[in-house]
Amino acid sequence: MGVVLNIEDGKRPSINRLLELTAADMGRVNELILSKAGSDVEMIPEIANHLISSGGKRLRPMVTLATAQMFGYSGDGHIKLATSVEFMHTATLLHDDVVDESDLRRGRKTARMIWGNQASVLVGDFLLGQAFRMMVDVGSLEALDILSTAASIIAEGEVMQLAAAKNLETTEDEHFAVIKAKTAALFSAAAEVGPVVAGATRTDRAALRSYGMNLGLAFQLIDDALDYGGDSKKLGKNVGDDFREGKVTLPVILCYRRGTAEERAFWKQAIEDNVADDAALEKALALMTRHGAIADTIGRARHFGEIARDALAPLPATPQKAALLDVIDFCISRVV
Amino acid sequence: MGVVLNIEDGKRPSINRLLELTAADMGRVNELILSKAGSDVEMIPEIANHLISSGGKRLRPMVTLATAQMFGYSGDGHIKLATSVEFMHTATLLHDDVVDESDLRRGRKTARMIWGNQASVLVGDFLLGQAFRMMVDVGSLEALDILSTAASIIAEGEVMQLAAAKNLETTEDEHFAVIKAKTAALFSAAAEVGPVVAGATRTDRAALRSYGMNLGLAFQLIDDALDYGGDSKKLGKNVGDDFREGKVTLPVILCYRRGTAEERAFWKQAIEDNVADDAALEKALALMTRHGAIADTIGRARHFGEIARDALAPLPATPQKAALLDVIDFCISRVV
Numbered sequence: 001m002g003v004v005l006n007i008e009d010g011k012r013p014s015i016n017r018l019l020e021l022t023a024a025d026m027g028r029v030n031e032l033i034l035s036k037a038g039s040d041v042e043m044i045p046e047i048a049n050h051l052i053s054s055g056g057k058r059l060r061p062m063v064t065l066a067t068a069q070m071f072g073y074s075g076d077g078h079i080k081l082a083t084s085v086e087f088m089h090t091a092t093l094l095h096d097d098v099v100d101e102s103d104l105r106r107g108r109k110t111a112r113m114i115w116g117n118q119a120s121v122l123v124g125d126f127l128l129g130q131a132f133r134m135m136v137d138v139g140s141l142e143a144l145d146i147l148s149t150a151a152s153i154i155a156e157g158e159v160m161q162l163a164a165a166k167n168l169e170t171t172e173d174e175h176f177a178v179i180k181a182k183t184a185a186l187f188s189a190a191a192e193v194g195p196v197v198a199g200a201t202r203t204d205r206a207a208l209r210s211y212g213m214n215l216g217l218a219f220q221l222i223d224d225a226l227d228y229g230g231d232s233k234k235l236g237k238n239v240g241d242d243f244r245e246g247k248v249t250l251p252v253i254l255c256y257r258r259g260t261a262e263e264r265a266f267w268k269q270a271i272e273d274n275v276a277d278d279a280a281l282e283k284a285l286a287l288m289t290r291h292g293a294i295a296d297t298i299g300r301a302r303h304f305g306e307i308a309r310d311a312l313a314p315l316p317a318t319p320q321k322a323a324l325l326d327v328i329d330f331c332i333s334r335v336v
Numbered sequence: 337m338g339v340v341l342n343i344e345d346g347k348r349p350s351i352n353r354l355l356e357l358t359a360a361d362m363g364r365v366n367e368l369i370l371s372k373a374g375s376d377v378e379m380i381p382e383i384a385n386h387l388i389s390s391g392g393k394r395l396r397p398m399v400t401l402a403t404a405q406m407f408g409y410s411g412d413g414h415i416k417l418a419t420s421v422e423f424m425h426t427a428t429l430l431h432d433d434v435v436d437e438s439d440l441r442r443g444r445k446t447a448r449m450i451w452g453n454q455a456s457v458l459v460g461d462f463l464l465g466q467a468f469r470m471m472v473d474v475g476s477l478e479a480l481d482i483l484s485t486a487a488s489i490i491a492e493g494e495v496m497q498l499a500a501a502k503n504l505e506t507t508e509d510e511h512f513a514v515i516k517a518k519t520a521a522l523f524s525a526a527a528e529v530g531p532v533v534a535g536a537t538r539t540d541r542a543a544l545r546s547y548g549m550n551l552g553l554a555f556q557l558i559d560d561a562l563d564y565g566g567d568s569k570k571l572g573k574n575v576g577d578d579f580r581e582g583k584v585t586l587p588v589i590l591c592y593r594r595g596t597a598e599e600r601a602f603w604k605q606a607i608e609d610n611v612a613d614d615a616a617l618e619k620a621l622a623l624m625t626r627h628g629a630i631a632d633t634i635g636r637a638r639h640f641g642e643i644a645r646d647a648l649a650p651l652p653a654t655p656q657k658a659a660l661l662d663v664i665d666f667c668i669s670r671v672v
Contacts, residue, residue: 041496095461099454118435121457122494125431128461129488132468136480144472144480152465158458160377 067194157181184216403530493517
């Protein structure tokens with residue numbers, strides 16, 4: 001069911017170089033995560049650790065670390081900023097699962113299924129507060145500006161998505177606006193605070209900001225494609241989760257716009273009236289193949305991936321630059 | 337049913353002096369609130385305005401404004417900080433109503449009843465993000481430190497309260513720890529950022545921090561007392577709302593600890609098993625009278641009010657000081 005990409009040299013792209021370059025710093029980030037998720041109120045570390053140990057790749061903090069290293073940063077502010085970025089992400093996941101009423105994340109029960117919606121909302125708030133405290137501790141008003149602006153934009157994007165929920169008339173552009181806000185803004189901020197804390201030039205900051213934004217867009221589009229054709233074990237979610245939740249992602253938008261009147265009626269029933277059983281999913285997957293919706297979603301992701309690549313082009317060749325370029329290929333190859 | 341206090345000069349305390357001193361600045365705060373709650377995503381200003389127009393007194397931002405004025409501050413940072421404080425408060429209300437599953441706030445439907453839990457969580461996140469952006473804009477790392485720490489502590493207090501929910505064995509001290517975090521921390525931060533932005537001494541900052549903390553404790557205790565004996569129209573909530581929601585507030589804690597075995601069984605049934613109908617409420621009110629639980633809750637509030645008063649004692653006599661002292665009396669007199 002998966003869509004096979006051509007990996008030119010026959011090897012699957014990996015983020016091994018990024019993992020190696022940031023290994024030592026990530027050790028410190030992981031320590032800081034445990035320490036700042038601590039509280040005498042037991043439920044807080046329990047929930048935080050549930051998410052933290054859930055096997056996410058921690059791509060965002062690694063991006064912050066690599067972008068700070070790239071400009072020769074030698075302090076420890078990037079450790080705190082990377083941890084703040086991961087806490088912002090974790091807080092968003094906690095609130096998202098409540099908003100989406102999700103039962104599973106990466107193959108494990110969501111926090112709200114174990115501790116309830118109430119605790120998920122409040123522990124998310126706590127982690128966000130801790131993220132801001134760490135940023136303040138770094139003392140860079142520019143980094144604070146970038147990350148606090150991202151926090152507003154992410155929430156605005158989530159509300160936008162909620163307001164557009166189940167609206168099949170959503171245009172591709174409107175959808176890009178949503179994923180730019182809810183996903184790409186944090187990647188962009190994660191990539192920009194590295195050069196900021198390292199005192200890089202405005203040009204270099206802009207390059208990394210653009211890299212992060214476009215990487216984030218590609219990342220989200222691939223995520224949306226995976227839901228209709230990925231390997232569920234690898235992804236930790238089942239094929240069709242978005243479909244069953246009635247989410248209007250790009251594959252659905254493309255199918256709906258390209259479909260016949262009869263097909264549009266099918267999508268309305270599936271998404272708006274939630275007739276999304278196995279038979280409906282099978283039909284949805286067939287329509288996606290017919291209209292090339294998955295392949296074109298991946299094509300759109302590649303487009304953003306190329307912009308991310310060009311954003312870094314003027315920068316000198318460094319191990320960090322190579323590692324950040326790997327991330328683009330890795331994200332896109334997840335769909336294979 | 338209300339408990340009558342002795343108001344020595346026969347007049348009801350008011351916050352008129354505070355209102356007058358901060359009127360011009362509050363005009364600017366209100367403008368900034370409208371502007372920063374704005375978004376192209378319509379649901380955001382709708383929900384924000386629902387809360388903002390709900391007739392709250394805006395005590396917290398007025399405290400920030402007065403404490404900045406008190407130390408001769410002449411910039412406009414206090415306007416942004418006061419607005420940030422109000423946004424933090426509004427975000428907390430939005431999340432609280434979701435966590436408490438509340439239907440009414442100040443006599444009006446809660447946002448979650450109109451727009452749903454999902455939007456309430458996300459718009460709360462947006463307002464919190466906007467609050468941080470405004471603080472960053474002021475550029476005071478000290479003020480950022482105080483307010484971001486308060487954000488963590490508030491969330492921690494809410495989780496603490498959730499973990500202790502319906503636990504009648506909660507001690508008075510444990511309860512004070514909860515209300516200190518969930519309510520008093522924001523009053524304390526609101527009072528401290530004024531002198532901080534005005535460049536006041538550490539001693540003066542500590543005085544205002546202590547004033548805010550103790551005012552906040554008194555405020556919350558009076559709120560808890562009001563639920564069992566206030567004038568429901570004035571409060572915008574009905575007598576017994578906390579009781580029906582099974583909240584373990586100080587009047588309940590005192591009654592439970594002072595009660596007979598038979599009375600404790602009654603409280604267990606009412607709070608833990610939620611047998612909280614009108615008959616149960618009537619019995620609860622009778623037990624509160626028998627044990628002096630409301631009067632003693634007010635007594636505890638007076639104790640904190642006195643500490644707040646003494647915190648300001650060393651400061652020179654200014655109109656702002658007089659106005660801040662009025663607030664203490666006003667808060668406690670709400671229960672009359």
